[in-house]
Amino acid sequence: MFHTLLIANRGEIACRVAATARRLGIKTVAVYSDVDANAKHVASCDAAVRVGAAPARESYLLSDAILRAALETGAQAVHPGYGFLSENEAFAEACVKAGIVFVGPPASAIAAMGSKSAAKTLMDKAGVPLVPGYHGEQQDPNFLLQQADSIGYPVLIKASSGGGGKGMRVVTSRDAFQDALGSCKREALSSFGDDKVLIERYLQKPRHIEIQVFADQHGNCIYLFERDCSVQRRHQKVIEEAPAPGMTAARRQAMGEAAVAAAKAVNYVGAGTVEFIVEPDGRFYFMEMNTRLQVEHPVTEMITGLDLVEWQLRIAAGQPLPLTQEQLQFKGHSIEVRIYAENPDNGFLPSVGTLQYLDFPESTAFLNGPVRIDGGIRAGDAISTYYDPMIAKLIVHGEDRDQARARMVQALEHTRIVGVHTNVAFLRRLMTNQAFAEGDLDTGLIEQHRDTLLPAAVRATDQALVLATIAVLTEQGAQSRLWSDPWRDQSTWRLAGLAARQVMLVDGESVRTILVTGDGHTRTFELEGRKLLVSWTTQSDPQALAMQVCLSILGQQHQATVLRDGTAIQVFEPSRQTSLILTDPLAQAEQGTHTNAGxxxxxxxxxxxxxxxxxxxxxxxxxxxxxxxxxxxxxxxxxxxxxxxxxxxxxxxxxxxxxxxxxxxxxxxxxxxxx
CATH class of the missing domain: 2.40.50.100 (RNA polymerase II/Efflux pump adaptor protein, barrel-sandwich hybrid domain)
Structure with a gap:
């Protein structure tokens, strides 16, 4: 086994690899860009080396800088994580030439599978079923248009290199083809340095099912069952689960054996994922092979109880596979969601900003535990435009799919993030969507259920307004206690008795007014003519900004977390999050209408x-x-x-x-x- 490992990546995968290496007694070296000098993955390792400026092309994609860091720190091996250099055959070959072990497949296997077009040609020869389409080298736009015409619309244009939904477009008509092709090629060139594309028939109601494979240096290759990754947006996975709902033992074996055949066709070594598109009748077709560990590997770990990173390191060190195919088995069901800094209500555009507050449910056992958090971001860290906006992965395990889904709903209800837009509420709605709950999955699920998954904004509830108002009153009360002069008291204290206190909160496009009368922690709240007798207790959270509120409205008890940062107030209740802004009516009047509608x-x-x-x-x-x-x-x-x-x-x-x-x-x- 290695004594020192360099991790050529950042974020949650770097933290994940560092944790396993530490358990195996391996020292780790992190690499970082200028904006990541204080990142979590740097703190997780024993040493760290700066490799360049913030843009990935000036740091994490600089193979020479990564190799230099490995040589200077005496690292025996490099773990590439996923993304960046993980599927770069030139980097893998350079590691070997420098006498450093690349924790991954040989460069020849990466090259063979790195081009989707070339890989499909190879798979065709190996007898692995393919989606009808054009996978050749000819890239003339008019020629590709003719190929699309002959395949029949809708077609899928897909970047020949890379993945993650980048460089992919569904084209439903001939008229839209050339614009979509140009966009795909630009995006592919920007993301992967290669603008080559392939054209395939776009399947209706397909499922995306992938098989985890592992191969050692002794000719052994096995599959560790399947993952269903059908729930996607922009061709990027949102939810992953294992095993796939409705999967029969016979189909699992057929797909597993096809995946092993694909791996053996390129003399594969290490962890890999063979991805298939599956039609409703069960027919499956090879899509691509990712020659690395996948973001969604934790669900396989959760159902098998195996540490796949440990397997990677042992295989890279020359050890044989720890288990045979016959010895492998799985237990229960696991679901993973990717928590992103993005705004589902604005086309899932990434959200940039500082994570002012970050609170996840309590994480339990690493493998086979009910709840697991894999993250490389901490409160106070910034989500920038330089890297993927994923904040963390939330993974749960249950005895069956229903229990796993229920645990995920509960875990999402206890996930609280302030500072950027997130998809947490959207993920909760997905978990409770009827089609998802029944396992009726396909890659178009989100689009088919947009009305319920992406509903129009609704007005804040009375309860949310009361909770926000309590946060305002509590903070002002705390400020008032700092003054010994009663005339500077900001509470409702008056010389001749109590006066009403008015709080104005911006709720979407409207301003909501709450009138509070009374004293102490039992007061009357008047909202748009409705009067509520409210009592409450508060407890400050050790983490900045937050307070826990135990609320009683008309005799009914409620628990919530309220965060206030300046004028912004976030109310976290078990099934929803409400964003409000404390406003000054005079300032509101001054601002008036300074917007440009055009x-x-x-x-x-x-x-x-x-x-x-x-x-x-x-x-x-x-x-x-x-x-x-x-x-x-x-x-x-x-x-x-x-x-x-x-x-x-x-x-x-x-x-x-x-x-x-x-x-x-x-x-x-x-x-x-x-x-």
Missing amino acids: GMTAPMPGKVIAVYVKSGASVKRGDALLVMEAMKMEHTISAATDGVVGEVYFAVGDQVAEGVELLSVQSEQNFNVAS
């Missing part, structure tokens, strides 16, 4: 990569105006209304901040008057 603003920080219009151009609602790139994904800014383009404030290549006005669109009438 302005198209940047939904997040990024770079302008395409501009489709000029000043004076007529546009229709929904027309594409420009394209931004952020976090290696493209985001199209479309016209919100019919009109004429006023000014375009940015050009291709410009970096823009979140919320800045990109261009303006005026009505035809207003534009003519202004002209």
